[in-house]
Every structure is written in structure tokens, then in C-alpha cells.
Amino acid sequence: xxxxxxxxxxxxxxxxxxxxxxxxxxxxxxxxxxxxxxxxxxxxxxxxxxxxxxxxxxxxxxxxxxxxxxxxxxxxxxxxxxxxxxxxxxxxxxxxxxxxxxxxxxxxxxxxxxxxxxxxxxxxxxxxxxxxxxxxxxxxxxxxxxxxxxxxxxxxxxxxxxxxxxxxxxxxxxxxxxxxxxxxxxxxxxxxxxxxxxxxxxxxxxxxxxxxxxxxxxxxxxxxxxxxxxxxxxxxxxxxxxxxxxxxxxxxxxxxxxxxxxxxxxxxxxxxxxxxxxxxxxxxxxxxxxxxxxxxxxxxxxxxxxxxxxxxxxxxxxxxxxxxxxxxxxxxxxxxxxxxxxxxxxxxxxxxxxxxxxxxxxxxxxxxxxxxxxxxxxxxxxxxxxxxxxxxxxxxxxxxxxxxxxxxxxxxxxxxxxxxxxxxxxxxxxxxxxxxxxxxxxxxxxxxxxxxxxxxxxxxxxxxxxxxxxxxxxxxxxxxxxxxxxxxxxxxxxxxxxxxxxxxxxxxxxxxxxxxxxxxxxxxxxxxxxxxxxxxxxxxxxxxxxxxxxxxxxxxxxxxxxxxxxxxxxxxxxxxxxxxxxxxxxxxxxxxxxxxxxxxxxxxxxxxxxxxxxxxxxxxxxxxxxxxxxxxxxxxxxxxxxxxxxxxxxxxxxxxxxxxxxxxxxxxxxxxxxxxxxxxxxxxxxxxxxxxxxxxxxxxxxxxxxxxxxxxxxxxxxxxxxxxxxxxxxxxxxxxxxxxxxxxxxxxxxxxxxxxxxxxxxxxxxxxxxxxxxxxxxxxxxxxxxxxxxxxxxxxxxxxxxxxxxxxxxxxxxxxxxxxxxxxxx
Numbered sequence: 012x013x014x015x016x017x018x019x020x021x022x023x024x025x026x027x028x029x030x031x032x033x034x035x036x037x038x039x040x041x042x043x044x045x046x047x048x049x050x051x052x053x054x055x056x057x058x059x060x061x062x063x064x065x066x067x068x069x070x071x072x073x074x075x076x077x078x079x080x081x082x083x084x085x086x087x088x089x090x091x092x093x094x095x096x097x098x099x100x101x102x103x104x105x106x107x108x109x110x111x112x113x114x115x116x117x118x119x120x121x122x123x124x125x126x127x128x129x130x131x132x133x134x135x136x137x138x139x140x141x142x143x144x145x146x147x148x149x150x151x152x153x154x155x156x157x158x159x160x161x162x163x164x165x166x167x168x169x170x171x172x173x174x175x176x177x178x179x180x181x182x183x184x185x186x187x188x189x190x191x192x193x194x195x196x197x198x199x200x201x202x203x204x205x206x207x208x209x210x211x212x213x214x215x216x217x218x219x220x221x222x223x224x225x226x227x228x229x230x231x232x233x234x235x236x237x238x239x240x241x242x243x244x245x246x247x248x249x250x251x252x253x254x255x256x257x258x259x260x261x262x263x264x265x266x267x268x269x270x271x272x273x274x275x276x277x278x279x280x281x282x283x284x285x286x287x288x289x290x291x292x293x294x295x296x297x298x299x300x301x302x303x304x305x306x307x308x309x310x311x312x313x314x315x316x317x318x319x320x321x322x323x324x325x326x327x328x329x330x331x332x333x334x335x336x337x338x339x340x341x342x343x344x345x346x347x348x349x350x351x352x353x354x355x356x357x358x359x360x361x362x363x364x365x366x367x368x369x370x371x372x373x374x375x376x377x378x379x380x381x382x383x384x385x386x387x388x389x390x391x392x393x394x395x396x397x398x399x400x401x402x403x404x405x406x407x408x409x410x411x412x413x414x415x416x417x418x419x420x421x422x423x424x425x426x427x428x429x430x431x432x433x434x435x436x437x438x439x440x441x442x443x444x445x446x447x448x449x450x451x452x453x454x455x456x457x458x459x460x461x462x463x464x465x466x467x468x469x470x471x472x473x474x475x476x477x478x479x480x481x482x483x484x485x486x487x488x489x490x491x492x493x494x495x496x497x498x499x500x501x502x503x504x505x506x507x508x509x510x511x512x513x514x515x516x517x518x519x520x521x522x523x524x525x526x527x528x529x530x531x532x533x534x535x536x537x538x539x540x541x542x543x544x545x546x547x548x549x550x551x552x553x554x555x556x557x558x559x560x561x562x563x564x565x566x567x568x569x570x571x572x573x574x575x576x577x578x579x580x581x582x583x584x585x586x587x588x589x590x591x592x593x594x595x596x597x598x599x600x601x602x603x604x605x606x607x608x609x610x611x612x613x614x615x616x617x618x619x620x621x622x623x624x625x626x627x628x629x630x631x632x633x634x635x636x637x638x639x640x641x642x643x644x645x646x647x648x649x650x651x652x653x654x655x656x657x658x659x660x661x662x663x664x665x666x667x668x669x670x671x672x673x674x675x676x677x678x679x680x681x682x683x684x685x686x687x688x689x690x691x692x693x694x695x696x697x698x699x700x701x702x703x704x705x706x707x708x709x710x711x712x713x714x715x716x717x718x719x720x721x722x723x724x725x726x727x728x729x730x731x732x733x734x735x736x737x738x739x740x741x742x743x744x745x746x747x748x749x750x751x752x753x754x755x756x757x758x759x760x761x762x763x764x765x766x767x768x769x770x771x772x773x774x775x776x777x778x779x780x781x782x783x784x785x786x787x788x789x790x791x792x793x794x795x796x797x798x799x800x801x802x803x804x805x806x807x808x809x810x811x812x813x814x815x816x817x818x819x820x821x822x823x824x825x826x827x828x829x830x831x832x833x834x835x836x837x
Contacts, residue, residue, distance in 0.1 A: 086112050087142040094148050095218070097131055102148065105129055114139060130183045152182045152220040161226040164201050165194075170224075173197055182212075182220050194224060202270030205229035205308040232271050233259035235310035241298065241317040244290075252669060253286045254279035256313060260747070271311040276302055283315060288356035289664070293386065293393065294320030323354045326392035332399040334370070334378055342366060342399060354393050359384075363397060367438060370399070372575070376434035377402045405435045407471055408463035414475045415508075418452050422510035423473055425534035426450060428576065435460070435469050442576065447473060450533075452505045454478040480505035482514075510534055512543075524550045531569070541571040541581075558598035558727055559605070561694055563589040577622055583615040586646075589694065599716035599727045600782045601693065604770045609690050612646035615639065623660065630673050633659040640683075648695060649687025655680055671744040671754070678737035679703075683768070691770045696730025699764040699794075700825070703736050706760065706796030706815025711825030713764030714789040726823065729769060731789065736762025745801070752804035760815070761795045788821045795819040 088110055091099045106122040108115070119137050126135045126148065134149035156178050159167050173193040176186050191208045198206035206229050213221040237258055239250050251257075256279050257268040280297045287295035299316040328348055332339040347362050348355075363380040370378035379402040385394040410431055412420045424430070426446040429439055440458040447456040453475040461470045482502040502514030511532045518525040531543030550562035565587030573579040591605040617638030623629040635657040643649040656679035663672035681697050701709035710728040717726060740758040767789050773779040774786055798815035812831040820826065 084114050084139075084142050086110050086114060086144050089144045089146060091146045091148065094150060096150060096153070097148075102126070102146065106146070108144065114144070119144075130185070131181055150218065152214070152218045154178050154180050154182050155215055155219040155221050158221060158223045159226060160223060161228065164203060164228050164231075165197050170194055170197060176222060182222070187222060191224070194226070198226075198228065200272065200274075202231045202233070202267070202272060203228050204232040204271070204304060230309060232304070232308065233310050234269050234271050234313055235259060235305065236312050238312070238314045239317065240314060242319065244292070244319055244322065250283065250286075250315075253282055254315075255282065259310070271302060271313070273302065276300060276313060280315065283317065285357065287317075287319065289358070291322040291324065291353040291355070292319050293323055293354060293356070293384070294318075296320070321388060321391050323386065323391050323393045325350050325352050325354050326387065326390075326394045328395045328397075330397045330399065334375060334399050334401050337370065337375065337378075337399060339399070342397070345369060346397065348395065359395065364438065366397065366399070371436060371438070375401070376436060377404050402436070404467050405469045406467060407431050407433050407435045408465075408468040409470045411470065411472045412475070413472055414453075415477065417477050417480075417508040418450075418475070418505055418510065419508045421537050422450070422452075422505075422508070422534060423447060423475065425510075425537060425539070427473070429471075435471070443471075443473070447475065450505075450510070452477065452480055452510070522552045524548075539572050541569070543569040545569070552593075558595040559591050559602050560593040561589070561591050563587050565611075578618070578620050580616065580618045583613075585611065585613045585615070587611045587613075589692070591692070591694065599784045600771070600773050600779075601716055601729060601769045601784065602727050605692055605694070609648065609692060610646040611642060611648050611695075612644045613640055613642040613648070614644060615641070623658075629658075629660045629675075630670065631660050631662045633657065642695075643687055643689065647690045648692065649689030650683050650685050650691075650695065652683035652695075653681065667743075669744065671742075673742045675740050675742070676738070677740075678735070680735040681733070683732045685768075691768055693729050693769060696732065696768050697734035697764050698728065698730045699734055699736060699762050701827075701830070703738075704760050704762050704794060704796065705758065705798055705800075705813050705830060706817045706826060706828065707794065707820075708825035708827045711827065712762070712788070712794045712821070714767050714786050715823065717785045717787050717823070728825070729767065729786070731764040732766035732768040734762065734764045735793075736760070754802050756800045756802070757798070758800070758813075758815075759795070759797045761793045761819075763791060763793045765789055765791050787823055790821060793819065794821065794824065 086108060089103060089106070089108070091102050094102060105125050107125060108118045108122055112118065123135055123137055126132060126146075131151055132148045133151050136147045138145045138147070154176060157171070157174065157176060159170055162170065173196070174190045175193070176182070176190050187210050191210055194208045195206060198204075198208075207227040209225045209227075211223045211225060213223060215221060234256055235258065237251055237254065237256060239247050242250060255268060256272070256275050259269040277300070280300050284295060284297060296318045297315065298318055299314075301312075301314045301316075303312045303314070304310075305312065325348060328346060328350055330339040330342050330346065332342065345362075345366050347365075348358060359382050363382045367378055367380040370380070379400055381398045381400070383396045383398055385396075387394070407429055408431065410424065410427070412423050415423060426449075427443050428446065429435065429443070437460075440460070443458045444456055447453065447458075455476045457474045459472045459474065461472065462468070463470050480503060482500070482504065497520065498516065498518040500514060500516030502512070502516070504512050506513050509532070511530060513530040515528045516526070526548045528546045529543065531541065533541050535542040545567045546565075547567070548562075548564040550560065552560045565585060567583055567585045567587075569581065569583050571579060571581035588608060588610055590608040591602070592607075594602050594606055615638065617636055619634060619636040621632075621634040623632035623634055635655075637653075637655045639654070640650075640652040642651075656677075658675060658677040661674040661676075662670070663674060664670055666672070683695075683697070685691060697713075698710035699713050700707035700711040704712055710730065713734075714729045714731050715726045716729060738758060738760045740756055742754060742756045745753045745755045767786055773782045773784040776783045795818045796815045797818060798813055800811065800813035802812075803810040810831070812829070814829055816828065817824070817826050
């Protein structure tokens, strides 16, 4: 047809050319008309026939659809039955078909599937009755309660948390099967892989059910063997000390390290990677980690397959700086690494972080220090470059505190090392998180930053999870200082969400009674200011090794502030009423002079610079503190006392391949002088022994009276006006039992107290007469002791045992070979 149309068009074109010129319009019209009709028929006949055919086909389809509708019928009404809780309109809304639709089998099938997919029905049937569609449903029952039977290792509340099924919800067999798997996962986390969970349904009236999960927990699945494949540089025993998982042994009965936990095994792989990186194995890889369950399902075999690679030493260590006013040479003194030492990835990053923090503290808030390494596998060296540059300038636009349902915003903000409008560095996040967590008010704290309204703006979010901060303690224990201890206390560490710490406590022991009421505001008036007060009563009965009793009650007002992250200062003012009484008949004249009451009015201050990594259990770093006391703002005492203390902690990770070895050095000194006509009571003197000189009794090293008024052998510890002491200690994990919380230590202590400070001297027979009382132990030469100790973080409390042996002592110094303390609050 297309070709015929084209030929007709060509013919017409030819005729138009011939008829041009002298032809009249009429002649042209008459002559052209037949041709146009012929051409039109040739070119258009086929299209006209096609349209006619199409129209006929459409009519046939419509007729067939009409015939189908006439055969299938139209849904005139949908009737629902069997439902008691669920509204009919709700059921109809789930269906695909509606009244007026044909009875299409596809649409009916889709409606049936949709109703089942709701999970509301255990059975659904669709049936045609005339032109009506009958829908009959059987509703799933409602859960009345969910019960666990046989669970001991997992609490009911912990299991409820993982269930999708809830009371008063619609019961579903599929959901129950999923919840069974959730419970098994809980027991897998508790190393009980042989646990069996069987759900049972108890049908009740009114289409309700009780869901009972019967649990057979089975034994714990322990780690029978930990193996390492591919290790050459380190033995299996060395690597076993690196990972936190342990092989099952009898002495792990108080810990969980020998229980198989997939998450712990993943963490162990990371511990291995860090260990090898610290020891120069930059190319180290974990090829595979397998935990294979034994055939009896009672134990696991854990295998770590590693590729150690080669060990690298440091080659050239250099610095490059593009930071203004910070030449590279000025930073070389802060590089703590040196050529030819084994490469330590952690030490490199720590050194970079230290330099970055130093630059930021010196007025370069956007300074960045990036360590760059270049491997040379042939020579097995790594060239290290510290690149110092200025990072992107970003300022804090907004700080949001989230999750604090109790704690007020200003309490959290006061702990942050930055405020809105300050420069922002990613390194600040770590210190902000530590500061918020150190409040002790939250289970967790996280610092997040998001882009602000401009490229140089950032929003900081502090996300916290509150935890209970109230504490009621009732406990007991034993200490060589005060004997058997009983204590009770009531404290609130976050009073009304203000951050204020308030509490009342009492201690009763064989030789000491104490009561204390305290309150502390760590952010007074929203500022960098700690303000607090203590009201106390203490009575010490020293009659086991002293010939008198001493007591005091009073009030102490406290104030402190921080200059920066490491430097802080505190001030105290104390007004204390003291007394010495109950002196035995054989007490010396020095003690008899002390009897009676006195009033102490004292102002104290302490400045502390602290760079320890952990104040409770330091592993690296140091601190130095210096302070003084001034007594004489009223009261009966007139003296000035100065004190200085410090400690330095050295980690032995490189030598021992363990984080649990620490060498520490501690020392201190104190001196006091009288400036007025005060009483000069011996209870204000320095004393040495006990915790600050192990191997000696509390106060047992230093000046003491000799003999008694009755001629019996009796002594009184008098203390002195000058003291110094020092200690060296090595702490380490105990083999095989370190996972139980046991640690060991060896130590050497030394120190002395000298400078007799009493109200009157009775050392001269000529002037003292019958009151003559000689004094011994008043010497500058040190006492020295060595010893060993054990600490146990037991489930019942912290137990400390120290055995100290005096090597150098003065005649009649009071010694104490064994010293221990034990206590627990619950």
C-alpha cells in the first residue's frame, strides 16, 4: 500500500509539471479530478479498511467481555461473618474486590492472600452465593500473658525485651516461631548453645491464649581449645595472653572469659591486630576466625589463622610543618620516637595526638598532625613523617543535649571543654565524652557532630542515657587500721538533676566511729567552680597501740576550680573541735599534756597537675601536687604546714606484651613550723607507717616516748614536724588467675619522720625530774621495707593483702608484717 501511494504521488507530480503554464484553471480542475480520485483510492483504500477492521475487533472484545460478565456475574454485595473483635469495615478495607466488580478469580485470590497477610486470622474462606460474595474468617486469639518456665541464666525481663509478641496483641504462630529464635540468641550470648526452647499455647475463654516458653537451658558451652595457625614470631601461650577469651579451667569459675561468645571472639581478632601492630608487624592480617562446636554441643574449638608478615623497624623520623609560626624544628623535641626501634603503631598515633593537643593548647585550635609512613619491605624499615598542617576551620554553632530526662542541661554543658562559638576540633570529642562520663550520672555518653548552617559551622550533639544516681549502702568488712567495719549510707549523686552530690553516712568499727553529712556542687552558679561542705564527727580509740582516745567534730567548707584539663586548685576551710581523753595510767607526760579539748581553725590549699590516664587505676602518666595549711585564724593552734607529693607510672607493654604490667614511683615530703603560741598538739604532726610505709604499724616509724611514769614498758607515738617517703612498685597479673580479678605487686618503701614537736620537753633529767621521759626514733635516716601483695576484685568486695618486711628500722619501731583490708557495699 505504501508503494502504491508513492507511485500515485509520482504520477501526480508528473501531471502537475505538464499542466503548468498555458492550461486554464477549469481544464486543470476537470482533468485532475479523475486522477486525484484514482490516486486517493489507491493510496487510501487500505487505511480505511484497517480502521474498519479495528472498529469491528473492539466491538468483538467488548461483546466478549460483556458475555464474560454475564457469565461470571457482578458482585452485588460482600457479607462478612465470623469476626467478633475486628470491624467488618476493617476487613473490607483489606480486600481487593468491591461491590460492582466482576467475580474475577485473580482478584478473589489476591483478596484471600491480603487477608491472611494481616496476621489477624487463622482461617479465611471466600464463597459465592448468587451474586453475593460471602467472606468467613476465623480470628487469631489475643495473647493474655507470656510466661517463661525453666529460665535461670536469663531473667524474665531480659527475655521480654527481645520478644515481638506482647500481651493484648494478636497471637501469631509465625511471630511465636520468630520469638523462639530471639530467645535462643539470648542464650547463645550467654554461651548456652545447647538450650532448647519450646513454645506452648494454653487456650482460654473468649478466644484468648497464654503463651508459655518452656526452656531447657542446658550447660554452658565452654571453650575447650584456642589454637593459632600461622604464628611464628610469638608462641601460642603469648598470643593466648593477648586475647580475652580463655580455655576452660577450674580457676575460671568466677569469670566468664572461658564461655564462648562470638562477639568476644571478634574482639579478640582486633586485639591480635593491635598487638602485632604495636610490635612492628604492619602487614599483619587475620585470615580466618573459626568457632567450631563439638559434636556433644558442650564446647567450642576456636582457631585464629593469621599471616604475620615481616617486622619493621623505624627508619628516618622527620617532621614537616605548613602551620604558620610553627617551624618544624620547634616540634622535634616533642617527638618521642627514634630510629631503629621496632615500629609501634599505637606509639606513633599517641605521639601525633600529643603534639596535636599541645599545638591546640598553644593557640592553634585547628592544628592537625598526621603520621605518614613509607614501607621498605626489602630493608624492613618504615620511614615516618609527622605532617603538621592547619585543618578546616570550624566553629561550634549549636550544642544539643539529648536523652537527659533528669539531669539539667547546664550540668552537662559545664563538663564540656567547649562552648557555642568556640573553635571545634575532632580531638575535643574524646575529652568531652570522658568529662561527661566522669560525672557518673549516665550509663553511656556519646558525642556526635553534624554540619551546621555554613561550611565552617558544626552542630554538636551530646547523647546520654540516664542511670539511677541514688545509693543506699549497707556493708561491712575488716581493716587492720580500724578492725571490723560496719557502715550505712544514703547518697544522691545528682540531686534533682542539678548535679549536686549530697549524702549522709555512718561507720562503726571496733576502734572507730564516724558520721558524715556532705554536699558538693560541681558546677556552682554554672561556672568552673566546685563548692561543697562537710559536717562530721569522728572518734578514734587508739588504745590497741596508743594510750589515749581522740575525737573531733566540725565543718569543712570546700572550693575548687580547674585552670585547664590538667591543672586544678582547691581551697578548704575547717573549723574543728578536737579532744584527747581516756589516757591510760601508763601514758607518757607528752600525752597527758594533750588531754582536754582544743579548737582548730585552718585554711588549706592544694594545686595539682595530673596527667594520669586513669585516676582510679593509672597505667601511664604522672601527677604532682603541692599544698599548704595555715592554722591560726582564731582557734588554739598556730602553725604552717607544707606538703608536696607526686607519682610517675611507666607502662611495660613493650617488654611484656601485656597492658597489665606497670612500674610506678611515688614520693612525698612535708614540713611544718609553729609561728605563734599555739598548743602544739601531737595529733597535728606528721606520722609514717601503714599505707605510706608498709611493713610498719600506722605511725610506727618516727619519734616515740620511751618508758612510763609507773616504770612499765610503754610507748606513745608522737610523730614529727618533717616527713619524707618514697615507694617503687611493680604491679602485674597473676598467672592463670588474672581473669578472676587477681593481681600481684612487689614493692619497696622508704621514709622517715623527724623533728620532735610537743608542748613541753621532758628529755632532760635535770629539769624534768620525775617527769623525765626520753624519746627515741627521732632521726633523719630512712626506714626501708620490701614486700609483696595481692589484690582481688572479688564478687564480695576488694581484698588487699600486703606482706612487708622491714630492712632498715630504728630501735623499737613498731612493725606490722601482714596488712590487709576487705569490705563491700551492697
